[in-house]
Amino acid sequence: MKFHEMMLDQVEKALETDFSSGLSQEEVKKRVKQHGLNELEEGEKQSALLLFFSQFKDFMVLVLLAATLISGLLGEYIDAIAIIAIVIINGFLGFYQERRAEKSLQALKELSAPQVSVMRDGQWIKIPSKEIVIGDIIKFASGDRIGADVRVIESKSLEIEESALTGESVPVAKHIDPLSNPNPGIGDMENIAFMGTMITRGSGLGVVIATGMKTAMGQIADLLQNAETQDTPLQRRLEQLGKILITVALLLTVLVVIVGVLQGHELYEMFLAGVSLAVAAIPEGLPAIVTVALSLGVQKMIKKNAIVRKLPAVETLGCASVICSDKTGTMTQNKMTVTHLWSGGQTWTVDGVGYQPQGNFYRNEQTVQPREEKSLQQMLIFGMLCNHSELAMKDDEYILDGDPTEGALLVSAMKAGFDRHKLLEDFTIVNEFPFDSTRKMMSIHVKDKQERHFIVTKGAPDVVLGICESILWDERNQYLSKETHSKVQDAINGLASQALRTIAIAFKPIPANTLILSDHEAEKKLTFIGVQGMIDPPRPEVKAAVKECKEAGIKTVMITGDHVITAKAIAAQLGILTKKSKVLDGKALANMTVEDLEEVVEDVSVFARVSPEHKLKIVKALQNRGHIVAMTGDGVNDAPAIKAADIGVAMGITGTDVAKEASALILLDDNFATIKAAIKEGRNIYENIRKFVRYLLASNVGEILVMLFAMLLALPLPLVPIQILWVNLVTDGLPAMALGLDQPEENVMKRGPRSPNEGVFSRGLGWKVVSRGFLIGLVTLLAFMIVYHNDPSQLPYAQTVAFATLVMAQLIHVFDCRSEKSVLSRNPFGNQYLVWAVISSLLLMLVAIYYPPLQPIFHTLPIAAKDWLLILGLSSVPTFLLAGSFLLRKTK
Numbered sequence: 001m002k003f004h005e006m007m008l009d010q011v012e013k014a015l016e017t018d019f020s021s022g023l024s025q026e027e028v029k030k031r032v033k034q035h036g037l038n039e040l041e042e043g044e045k046q047s048a049l050l051l052f053f054s055q056f057k058d059f060m061v062l063v064l065l066a067a068t069l070i071s072g073l074l075g076e077y078i079d080a081i082a083i084i085a086i087v088i089i090n091g092f093l094g095f096y097q098e099r100r101a102e103k104s105l106q107a108l109k110e111l112s113a114p115q116v117s118v119m120r121d122g123q124w125i126k127i128p129s130k131e132i133v134i135g136d137i138i139k140f141a142s143g144d145r146i147g148a149d150v151r152v153i154e155s156k157s158l159e160i161e162e163s164a165l166t167g168e169s170v171p172v173a174k175h176i177d178p179l180s181n182p183n184p185g186i187g188d189m190e191n192i193a194f195m196g197t198m199i200t201r202g203s204g205l206g207v208v209i210a211t212g213m214k215t216a217m218g219q220i221a222d223l224l225q226n227a228e229t230q231d232t233p234l235q236r237r238l239e240q241l242g243k244i245l246i247t248v249a250l251l252l253t254v255l256v257v258i259v260g261v262l263q264g265h266e267l268y269e270m271f272l273a274g275v276s277l278a279v280a281a282i283p284e285g286l287p288a289i290v291t292v293a294l295s296l297g298v299q300k301m302i303k304k305n306a307i308v309r310k311l312p313a314v315e316t317l318g319c320a321s322v323i324c325s326d327k328t329g330t331m332t333q334n335k336m337t338v339t340h341l342w343s344g345g346q347t348w349t350v351d352g353v354g355y356q357p358q359g360n361f362y363r364n365e366q367t368v369q370p371r372e373e374k375s376l377q378q379m380l381i382f383g384m385l386c387n388h389s390e391l392a393m394k395d396d397e398y399i400l401d402g403d404p405t406e407g408a409l410l411v412s413a414m415k416a417g418f419d420r421h422k423l424l425e426d427f428t429i430v431n432e433f434p435f436d437s438t439r440k441m442m443s444i445h446v447k448d449k450q451e452r453h454f455i456v457t458k459g460a461p462d463v464v465l466g467i468c469e470s471i472l473w474d475e476r477n478q479y480l481s482k483e484t485h486s487k488v489q490d491a492i493n494g495l496a497s498q499a500l501r502t503i504a505i506a507f508k509p510i511p512a513n514t515l516i517l518s519d520h521e522a523e524k525k526l527t528f529i530g531v532q533g534m535i536d537p538p539r540p541e542v543k544a545a546v547k548e549c550k551e552a553g554i555k556t557v558m559i560t561g562d563h564v565i566t567a568k569a570i571a572a573q574l575g576i577l578t579k580k581s582k583v584l585d586g587k588a589l590a591n592m593t594v595e596d597l598e599e600v601v602e603d604v605s606v607f608a609r610v611s612p613e614h615k616l617k618i619v620k621a622l623q624n625r626g627h628i629v630a631m632t633g634d635g636v637n638d639a640p641a642i643k644a645a646d647i648g649v650a651m652g653i654t655g656t657d658v659a660k661e662a663s664a665l666i667l668l669d670d671n672f673a674t675i676k677a678a679i680k681e682g683r684n685i686y687e688n689i690r691k692f693v694r695y696l697l698a699s700n701v702g703e704i705l706v707m708l709f710a711m712l713l714a715l716p717l718p719l720v721p722i723q724i725l726w727v728n729l730v731t732d733g734l735p736a737m738a739l740g741l742d743q744p745e746e747n748v749m750k751r752g753p754r755s756p757n758e759g760v761f762s763r764g765l766g767w768k769v770v771s772r773g774f775l776i777g778l779v780t781l782l783a784f785m786i787v788y789h790n791d792p793s794q795l796p797y798a799q800t801v802a803f804a805t806l807v808m809a810q811l812i813h814v815f816d817c818r819s820e821k822s823v824l825s826r827n828p829f830g831n832q833y834l835v836w837a838v839i840s841s842l843l844l845m846l847v848a849i850y851y852p853p854l855q856p857i858f859h860t861l862p863i864a865a866k867d868w869l870l871i872l873g874l875s876s877v878p879t880f881l882l883a884g885s886f887l888l889r890k891t892k
Contacts, residue, residue, distance in 0.1 A: 003192070003209045004151070004178065004179045004189055004191055005178050005179060005180075006151075006178055007178055008153055008176060011151050011209075012207070015134060015207060016135060017207060019205075020122075021121065021122040022118065022121065022122065022137040023121075023133065023135050023137075024120070024121055025120060025121060027135075031135065035133060035134055036211075036212055037131070038129055038132040038133070038148055038212050039212050040212065040217070040218055040221045041221070052092075115127070115129065116129050116132060116138050116140075116144075116147040117140070118132060118136050118138045119136070119138075120136075129148070132147050132148045132211055134208050134209065134210065136148075136208040137153075137207055137208075138205070139204070140199050140205075141203035142199050142200060142202060142203065143198075144199045145197070146194060146197050146199070146206075147195060148215060149192065149193070149194050149195055149209055149210035149211075149214075149216060150192070150193045150207055150208050150209060151191060151192060151207050151209050152175065152176050152191050152192065153176055153204075153206060154205035155176055156202050156436075157202030157436050158173070158174040158175075158202040158203065158437065159174065159201040159202055159403075160172055160174055160197050160200065161197065161198045161199075161200045162187065163635055164196055164635045164637065165194055165197060165216055165220075165635065165636060166187040170404055171403060172187065172190060173435070173437035173440075174190055174191065178191065183587070185587070185611055186216060186561075186611055186637075187561050187609060188609070190437070192209075193206055194215065194216045194217065195210075195215040196636065200403070201435070220636055223612060223640035241693070252274065252704065252708065253271075253274035254274070255708075256711055260274075263714060293685065293688060293740030293741075294312065294314050296740055296741055297315075297685040297740075298314060301314065301678055301681055304677045304681065305667060305668040305669045305671070305674045306665055306674055306678045307652065308664070308665055309660075309665065309666065310664040312664075313664035314681070314682055314685050315689065316646055316647045316664075316682065317630065317665070317682030317683075318682030318683035318684070318685060318754075319628050319682075319755075320628050320629070320630040320679055321553065321554060321627045321628050321753045322554065322622050322628070323549065323554060323555070323556050323630045323632070323675060324559050324618060324622070324631045325556060325557070325559065325672055325675070326632050326638060326651075327559075327567060327570060328536060328562065329654050330632055330667075330671070330672050331542050331558065331672050332570060333353070333354050333536060333538075334536060334654065335355050335400070335407075335537075336404040336405055336408040336501070336534050336535070336536055337353075337354065337408055337537050338411070338532050338533065338534045339500065339535055340495055340498070340500060341361075341376060341379065341380075341530060341531070341532050342492075342533070343375040343529055343530025344375050344471070344472050344474055345487065345491075346363060347491075348361050348362065348363050348368065348370075348373070349362045352415055353540075355391060355399070355400055355407065356411075357391065357398065357415055358415060361376070361415070361416065370416035370417075371416060374475040375475055375530060376416075376530075377416070378472070378507075379505045379530045379532065380412060380413040380416050380418060381413065381418060382456045382458070382505050382507055382529065383410075383412065383503070383505050384409065384418055384420050384423060385444065385446060385456055386442060386443070386444050386456045386458045387406045387420070388402055389401065389402025389406040389409075389410050390402060405503060408534040409532060409534075412532060426448055426449055427447070428447050428448075429445070430444075430445040430446060430447055431444070431445040431516065433518075433519035433523070436519070439463070440460040440463045441457055441458070441459030441463060441464060441519075442459060443456065443457040443458075443519060443522045447512070452509065453509065453510045453511065453512050454507050454510065455510055455523070456505070456506075456507045457505070457507065457522075457526060458503055458505050458506075459503070460503075461531050462492070464504035464506050465488060465489070465492075465528060467524050467525075468480055468527060469525050469526070469527075470526075470527045471484055471527060471529075472527060472528070472530070491531065492504075492531055496565070497565070498569060499535060499567075499569030499570065500533030500534060501533070501534050501535065503532050504528065504530070504531050505529045505530060505531075506526040506527060506528050506529055508525060508526045535570075538570055538574050539671060539673070542574055542673060543575055544673070545675070546574050546575050546576055549676055549679070550575070552679070552749045552750065553752030553753050554679065554753060556574075557604070557605055557607070557618075558571045558574075558607070559607045559610055560606075560607070560608055560610070561609060561610060561611075562608060562609070563608060564585050566608075567583070567608040568606060571583075577605050577606055578605070580603070581603060581605035581606070582600065582604045582606075584606070584608075586607075586611055589617065589618075592617075594617055594621050597617060597621040598621045598625055601618065601621045601622055612638070612639075612640055615640070615641035616641045618641070619641045619644050619645050620644065628646045628647070628753065629647070630645060630647040630648075630649055630675065631645035631648055631649065632649040632651070632667075632672075632675065633651070633659055634655040634670070635659060639658045639661075640662075643662040647664055647665060648662055648663040648665070649663055649667060650663035650665070650667070651670040652666045652669070653668075653670045679749075680748060680749050683749070684742075684743075684748055687744070687745065688739055688740045688741070691739040691818060692735075692737075692739040692740060694765055694817050695732070695735065695813065696736055697773070698768070698769045698772040699728075699732055699810045701772075702773045702776030702777040702780060702806060703724055703727065703728075703806065704773075704777070705773065705774060705778070705781075706718050706777040706778075706780040706784070706806070709778075710781060715784075715785070717799075718780065718781060718784035718799060719802055719806070720799060720859050722857065723799070723858060723859065726848065727806060727807060727810070730841070731807050731810065731811070731844070731845060732841075734837035734838075734841050735810075735814040735834060735837045735838055736814075738833040738836075738837035739814065739817060739831075739834065741833045742818055742831050743831065763820070772816070772879075775877060775878035776806065776809045779874040779875060780805045780809065780874075781802070783802055783805040783870060783871060784799070784801065784805075786870065787801045787802075796861055797861045797863075800859075800861050801863060801867055801870070803845075803858075803860065804863060805871045805875050807841070807842075807845045808871055808875035809875035809879075811842060812875055812876055812878075812879045815828045815834070815838075818830075818831065848860055849861075850862055
């Protein structure tokens, strides 16, 4: 039998403790040795040095290191230093990001109470929470944080806010009775208080049943430590690309050495030639440009209310196929709002947003004045009087101080024009009988200016109805017959079926000077007034965002700790739940393995009453089905799943530090619609990365082919290694970065997400790279051969012409890379950054050719005007030849 099922005497016996005197100091020492301190353990920490060096295991980084070695062998020490600088900067960025991630567990540890009141040897003393042991008796009151998992043994109107564990902000009333359900979810354990949760009302005593890693919070810490982080699709693709480039570079080096030696050249000469080709094959600037492009994407995201904590997350968002979203606060406003009111057979609806005290009342879709409806007016006034919540303005926004349910009653009365402070001038509260989880009611004794006295009660409708003997019907007090009772019950059930949380209001007049001393005496023979139905309403913009995600091929899944009926109602309103989709609750999930869940997870749109383990299970099942999963959340309970997801998203306003530290993306406005905007930006960033990968690799293919063909034709090298490095790092760098800022093409959110297994060269990119690269290499070689054959003694001049032709061909080709179709399908001046980048690269090339101090470094000579006609003519061929063929196909 588990602690939540036991009677209190059974708990006392099982824990070998004494509820009246607590444990002795000797017994405490024994239990510390047996169970350890009440702390969350940390997993093995990687040393800072090892963490730093692990940043250099990435394959593209190894490519850069190979390029550094090659540059050193060629004596190009300046280039070697430049590449090493890029590698080290990338390493420090990665190190900083991973170091920050380690803070998630520290944030979790800070949620445990620093000091607790515990009974030892019959005396109440204050001790640090880490010294609590199993069997300790602790006491707590409003505002305290629970220091360990405890079974409640005394409850005085005790309510605890458990959003850190369940995600639901409505406080849970706690009692001391055993539960009949052997396996309840965390949100249903009404006689257990959990480490890290906060007392919002009342006070109580508890006996410690779990400490440290055995607590619910400890289990989350364990999940957080062991949750595996996923490589992003971009990281996998860049690693694949790096392997291809290294393989190509090695094969070319070997091929050139063999061919050269067979042609009678010196081995050392051919080795240097092969190394030159290897330099041409490796786009040294690629990792740096990817980092810059992602960083620029981060700046755009901030403007859209999203902070990116891990750079690759920007791109990963673009291929998300499933968004697992928390309901409360993300899809809903996290502001309980009265939407329906029922009294005497009539139903009113009320509109308005959040805690704004403005809204209209309607009956049968016709606007009504609530002050003219007697029973409605009385229900609103009494709901406002029997209330402890207050509304305040902060930063032009209404903020609730108090219980969300009472706040909803307060705001509904304010929408009718009532003010609590003014009401308290007309009514005086004589006595109060606080809410109790056993009674499920709260009552007050009030008197008005005419010295008339009343008892006003609010509480759970079925309980309040049970203590009423009359009812307000047709604005008259009538006897509560069985038939009327049935009608009221039908009305309550009707509101509940719409996922509304219902609160009943009742009253009775009492003689003046009557002294009522107990709640039992006050709460009987009442007159039932009516019921207010409330819900945490959906954010207005979320429905459109869910629809747009659906059009983009992204499935939205709601995961919530709330009840099934509420979750289904909200999901249906938002378009998440359709006739074909299913709903699973925590009880069903608990009996399923990840493999079982995989079989049905594609059909499920709503998961309700879930625990942290369930969320992790859902993420893993979706990932095993091949999905790229974005997981949103705000509580400690969400952190393990956030960390394990491909893209973890935390709430910036309501999110705990633990959730934020485990995430890759933080939403500043806690809004689901912001995720949609971030996905759109992520898709565009990936397309831009494809554009500059296409540009850089086509340029590199051109360099490889011009060198390889020259060697096969027994010609001198058309380019020297320093010129190739200049092209790769300087000429290509600025335009490639500008491509990273390109505007999205049309319908970026109208097509499905790309497959996570999509290769680097998919959708025809490989053909574009090879075909354009072949033509760039061909025209560069032609320019070199024409000039070289005119005067073989002027080899440096011919190499300068080849260098200029290669640069110009690439700068013209960059405009072709802006579109999947053709250079003519988009306005070439649509990206102003690109225009200026091309002008800058062109000027830098001219400086390298015409500035005398740089000519010996780059082996260049001034080019005559007549040869510029040859250069411009040939360099235009690769782009416009293929553009012409595109137009011909389009015409046909």
